[in-house]
Amino acid sequence: MYICIVKLEQAIQSNKFKNEMHKASLNILYTAWWLKTQMSKVLKEFGLTHEQYNVLRILKGKYPEQLCVKDISCRMIEKSSNVPRIIDRLVIKKLVKRADSPTDKRETVTTLTQAGLAVLAASTESVNQLMDEMVKMENKEAEQLNVLLERLRGTEV
């Protein structure tokens, strides 16, 4: 049991922020890194990377439907052109199976195997447990956080 680095100022050894918005953007980047790092430790026990886990969850969301690469890509948290290679690695581990699409010869469709379902269920339980231990936040606060994050992104460019 150790004390987490709480304050951004400590975490990045700086307190020179242009303004609150500048600090908020660094805070979001740092918090995201922190979340991913914690989660990755758990996922590693199941031989999964963060992105592989993300793909498995997406497939579970539509199971037993088969999804093509672009349907997976557009659901990824971090959009990536790398989905074919992530699927390759999951196929090697026999967590998903891939086939040619019957309707469109350009597409390949992917679906979870029984092993994939099992690994996903077990790893998700561990991840959820970690989150419950790690993050002590009232529902109301989380709601407010969601509002502010949408607010931050919600604008025309």
Place this chain on the structure above:
Amino acid sequence: MYICIVKLEQAIQSNKFKNEMHKASLNILYTAWWLKTQMSKVLKEFGLTHEQYNVLRILKGKYPEQLCVKDISCRMIEKSSNVPRIIDRLVIKKLVKRADSPTDKRETVTTLTQAGLAVLAASTESVNQLMDEMVKMENKEAEQLNVLLERLRGTEV
């Protein structure tokens, strides 16, 4: 000019969240990815990656002091064991110079060159401009966001 994807539900094509906290964690990951993607487009014009820019900013924070690798590492937003290689690339571009430490032969110390200072100043101006255009948020809201993010991380594990 295009409309950004505002809602998380649209962005990751899902509305199955365990609870508000679960949604908030995905929202943080997505927002961080979104921020990095936007910033990278600007930094690319200066031939910089996000992480290279981070190192330059850290060096600027202590300029003209020379920093060793571990002093840079502990200030990075995303902690990484890769700092030596990031410095290597900045040396090749002549944006920083590196020397052996006079006090500790294990250490190498790095400092910005005039070119590095110039590139950093120009790129920072572009990044700040982007942020101003992109993020319309009241100071008070940003403050609140910072409080909530600290609250999220602020716990023992």
Place this chain on the structure above:
DNA sequence: TTTATTTAAGTGTATATACATATATTAATT
């Protein structure tokens, strides 16, 4: 129907990340 355009997937490359390990140097211990 033939040609052109768009779309889906995959490939190649440079950089970054996570993690294990190696090497040299410093500090601590005996």
Place this chain on the structure above:
DNA sequence: AATTAATATATGTATATACACTTAAATAAA
């Protein structure tokens, strides 16, 4: 002083990211 432990950096490998490009197939246009 010699040995051991700790520290700072660097290296190696697998995976991921960003982006440019290729290929094949589907769709639209001529």
